[in-house]
Amino acid sequence: MIPAKHWVETLTHTIHRYFIWIIITSYFIAALLPGFGIWIREVGLGGIVLFQNKIDFSLPPLMLSLLLFNAGLGVKTKELTQLAHKPWVLLSGLLGNVVTLLSVSASL
Secondary structure, three states: OHHHHHHHHHHHHHHHHHHHHHHHHHHHHHHOHHHHHHHHHHHEEEEEEEOOOOEEEEHHHHHHHHHHHHHHHHHHHHHHHHHHOHHHHHHHHHHHHHHHHHHHHHHO
16 A cells, blocks of 8 residues: 555646646646536635625635645745845735736726
């Protein structure tokens, strides 16, 4: 029997090695069989009422939050401390995101 740690390491190494091909294949599958993606979009996970506004939870934002959380786990603490010494880099990135969002929403 293969130890669990070895199995997980092998799987993650394989995914890392063939990541671009996995992504391209998933796009082709999604183009040919869009039903699964449409189903995911419609999955509701409940909701709450906060300050007289109903907030609905669905699967795509949950998947995005898990993806971003996972990406955040990969950030080195040394890089974060260096960013604290260069706030203009952080502010310029924030400004770029805000301007992009405003320009896209203005064009709609």
